Amino acid sequence: xxxxSSRELEGLRNSVQELSALNEIAAAINLSMSVxxxxxxxxxxxxxxxxxxxxxxxxxxxxxxxxxxFRTFIRKWSASDRKTPFHLHESLVGWMIKHKSILVMNxxxxxxxxxxxxxxxxxxxxxxxxxxxxxxxxxxxxxxxNKQAPSGFGESDKRFLGIVGTQTATVIANARLFEKEQKxxxxxxxxxxxxxxxxxxxxxxxxxxxxxxxxxFSSPARDVGGDYWDMIRLDEHQxxxxxxxxxxxxxxxxxxxxxxxxxxxxxxxxxxxxxxQDLAGHLNRLFFESSMPAQFMTSFLxxxxxxxxxxxxxNAGHMPPFILSAKxxxxxxETSNLVIGVLFNSSYTPGEVIxxxxxxxxxxxxxxxxxxxxxTKEYGEDRLKAFISNKLGSNLxxxxxxxxxxxxxxxxxxxxxxxxxxxIMRAM
Numbered sequence: 449x450x451x452x453s454s455r456e457l458e459g460l461r462n463s464v465q466e467l468s469a470l471n472e473i474a475a476a477i478n479l480s481m482s483v484x485x486x487x488x489x490x491x492x493x494x495x496x497x498x499x500x501x502x503x504x505x506x507x508x509x510x511x512x513x514x515x516x517x518f519r520t521f522i523r524k525w526s527a528s529d530r531k532t533p534f535h536l537h538e539s540l541v542g543w544m545i546k547h548k549s550i551l552v553m554n555x556x557x558x559x560x561x562x563x564x565x566x567x568x569x570x571x572x573x574x575x576x577x578x579x580x581x582x583x584x585x586x587x588x589x590x591x592x593x594n595k596q597a598p599s600g601f602g603e604s605d606k607r608f609l610g611i612v613g614t615q616t617a618t619v620i621a622n623a624r625l626f627e628k629e630q631k632x633x634x635x636x637x638x639x640x641x642x643x644x645x646x647x648x649x650x651x652x653x654x655x656x657x658x659x660x661x662x663x664x665f666s667s668p669a670r671d672v673g674g675d676y677w678d679m680i681r682l683d684e685h686q687x688x689x690x691x692x693x694x695x696x697x698x699x700x701x702x703x704x705x706x707x708x709x710x711x712x713x714x715x716x717x718x719x720x721x722x723x724x725q726d727l728a729g730h731l732n733r734l735f736f737e738s739s740m741p742a743q744f745m746t747s748f749l750x751x752x753x754x755x756x757x758x759x760x761x762x763n764a765g766h767m768p769p770f771i772l773s774a775k776x777x778x779x780x781x782e783t784s785n786l787v788i789g790v791l792f793n794s795s796y797t798p799g800e801v802i803x804x805x806x807x808x809x810x811x812x813x814x815x816x817x818x819x820x821x822x823x824t825k826e827y828g829e830d831r832l833k834a835f836i837s838n839k840l841g842s843n844l845x846x847x848x849x850x851x852x853x854x855x856x857x858x859x860x861x862x863x864x865x866x867x868x869x870x871x872i873m874r875a876m
Contacts, residue, residue, distance in 0.1 A: 483507070483623050490590070490616050498605045500576070500592035506541055507580075507588040507620070539565070544579045544589050550610050551577040554600030574600040578613030582621040590616060639671040639699075646672045646702055649709060654844070655679050655687065657876075659754020662689055663844050664871040665852065673867035674701025674745075675813050676709055682720050685755040688712075691766065691871050692747040692788075693813040704739055708788075711735075712749075724751050728762040728788070728796040735789040745788040748811050757803045757875050762796045764788045767814055770833065774806025776840045778833060803875035808844075810836055811873075815866035819855050822862050827855065844872045 481489070487505040495503050539562055543551065553559050553575040556567035567573070574595045580588035590613050595601045646668070654663040664677040674694030681687050692708055694701040711734050715727055728749055735745060748769060750761035763769075765787030768780045783799035803809065812832070819827035835854060839847045848870075855868065 481623065483620055483627065486619055486623055487616075490612065490619075494590070494592060494609065494612055497608060498576070498592055498601070499596040500601075501594035501596060503590075503592045505580075505588060505590050508541075508586065540577060540591065541589055544577065545586055548579045548581060548586055550579075550606050550613075551575070552601050552606055554595075576601040576605055576609055578609040580613055580617040580620065582617040587617055587620060642699065642702065643668075643671045646706065649706060650676060651679055655681060657681075657687075657754060659685060659757070659876050660687060660752055660873060661844055661876065662687065662871065662873045663848060664691075664869070665848050666867070666869040667852075667864070668697075668702075668867045669815065669864045670698045672699055672702035673697060674705050675815065675867035675869035676705045677811075677869050677871045678709055678712065679871075680713065680716055682716065682751070686751055686753050688716055688749075688751050689871060689873060690747060690749040691811045691813060691869060692745050693766070693815075693867070693869070694745045695743050697867065700740075700743075704735070704743060704745065707738060708735060708745060708747075723798070724749055724760045724762050725796045725798045728764055728785070729794070732764070732788045732794050732796070733792055736792045739789055744790050746813075747788050752803070752873065752875075754876070757805075759801050759803055759809070761799050761801075763799065764796060767812055767817070769809055769811040770836055771801070771803070772808045772810065772836055772840065774804060776837065778837050805875055807875045808836075808847075809873040809875075810870065812870035813867060815864075815868040816851075816855065816870055818866050819859055819868065820862060820865055821858055822860050827858050831858075844874055847872055 487507070491503045491505055494500070540551075543561065553562075556562065556565070556572055556575055559567075572593055575591065575593055576595070577589055577591035579586055580590055590609065592601070592609065595605070650666055651664060654661065656662075662679045664679070666673070666675050666677055668675065674696055675692065677689070677691045679687060679689040690712065692705060694704045694708070708731060711731055712727065715722060715730055728747070731747070731749075735743075745764070746766040747764045748761065748766040749764070750759055752759045761781070761783075763781065763784045765784060768782055768784065771779050771781065773779070781799060781801065783797070785796045786794050817827055817829050817832055821827075835851060836847075839850070842850075851870070
C-alpha cells in the first residue's frame, strides 16, 4: 500500500467525523420525539461537528408557503451573552424559497445577495444554511452562524449540512405525521367518551303507565349531536317530556344540548309543579346567557296528565308535532313561539289539547324530514305524514323501528345529513 498524503489523511478523518456525527444524530432521534426536540437535537449535533457559535431552524407552518409563517427554533452555543437577532430570517427564508439550495456567506458584509443588512452590527461574520425539503416542498431552513475559524465555512461543512438537511426534512415530516396521528387518536378517544356520555344522559328505556306510553330515538349525524329527547315522570299521573334541536352540529351543539337537559331537569326537581311556560322561559334565559350569539334551539316541551288526558305544551320554534287519532285522523299542533335563546325576555304562550285513548303524538326534529336519497330527494313532511298514518294500531316500538328502517332505506348508502331524533307518546 502506498503512503497516504497528509491531505488524503485529513480527508479520511473528516469523513470519519462526518459519519460519526451523522450516526450520532440518527441514534439520538426517534419517531416519538416532538418536532421541537428533534430540531434541537439535530442543531446541537451540527453546531458541535461544524464548530459554529449559534444556529437556528426555521420551520414553515403546514399548509402555507408564506414567509411570516415560519416558526423559529433557536439554540445558543457560544458562552458569551451576545445573542444573534433573527429578524434576518424572513430574507433568508425568502432566498431559500426561491433557490432551494445551500447558502454560504463567509463575507456577509460585502455579499450583495442581502444588501441592506448591517451584518457587522448584527454580529454575523459567516453563515451557512441548508434548505429542508420534503416531497419536493420546502418545509424549513437549517442555518448556522459564525464558524469558529477565521476562514469561515468550508466545502466539508457545506456537504455535511446538506446531508443533514436532507435527512432532517424527512425526519421532521415523519414526526409531524406521527404527532398528527397521536392527536387524532386522542380526539377519537375523546369523541368516543363524548358519544358514550351523550348516550347515557338520554333516556334508555320506554316509559309506560296505565295512562300513557312514551319512547324515543336519537341518532347524531356525527359522533355526537345537538338533538335531545327526554322524559321525566313527575308523579303518579303526570309526565314531562321534550324534544330539542340546538343549531349546529358536533361537540359545540352537544354541549349546549346537555346543558339544556341539565337546566330542565334541575328546574323540575326544584319545582315539580312549575308551569310549562315558566319552564320554557327559564330555559330561554339561561340558554341566552350561556350560548354564543348565533346559537339558538328549537324545542317542544310538554306535560301530560294521564288522569285527565290533558296535554300542556310549549312549542318554541320547533317542527309542529302530529297527532294520529285512534280512528286514523292526522292533525297538527300549530301553536308555536319564538325559538329558545334569541331574546332574553321572550315569553311563551302554552297550548293545550285533550288526547283521547289511543291518540298518538309524534314529535321530531328536522333531521327526519331533511333526510336525503342518493339522487338528493328529500324524505319530507308528506312522506312522514303518510308513514305515521299507515301505522294506525301499531305498537310504539314497531313504529320506532319501522321508521328507522324507512329512513335508512330512503338514504341508502348516502351520509346522514343532520341529527335525527323523534319521540312517540300514546294516551291510554
